[in-house]
Amino acid sequence: MGAQLDFYFPFLVFAYGTIMTFVTHLPLSKDRTDGPIQTELLNWFYSHKILGVVCFFVGGLWSLQKLFI
Numbered sequence: 001m002g003a004q005l006d007f008y009f010p011f012l013v014f015a016y017g018t019i020m021t022f023v024t025h026l027p028l029s030k031d032r033t034d035g036p037i038q039t040e041l042l043n044w045f046y047s048h049k050i051l052g053v054v055c056f057f058v059g060g061l062w063s064l065q066k067l068f069i
Helices: 002-024 036-046 049-068
Strands: none
Touching: 002 049
């Protein structure tokens, strides 16, 4: 079980990074907020933009390493 988790974890990191990078680079959500709570949640979500980019690159390289080694 642990070996399977060790194999799939880099792909999960890469998937999270891909989704977060794609979603946070789309300008469609910021224009649709109409309340202070929604604006605060949206700002909190967009504060994870750097984490998404880091997970995208690190998870991508880590996944390639798992595939070829």
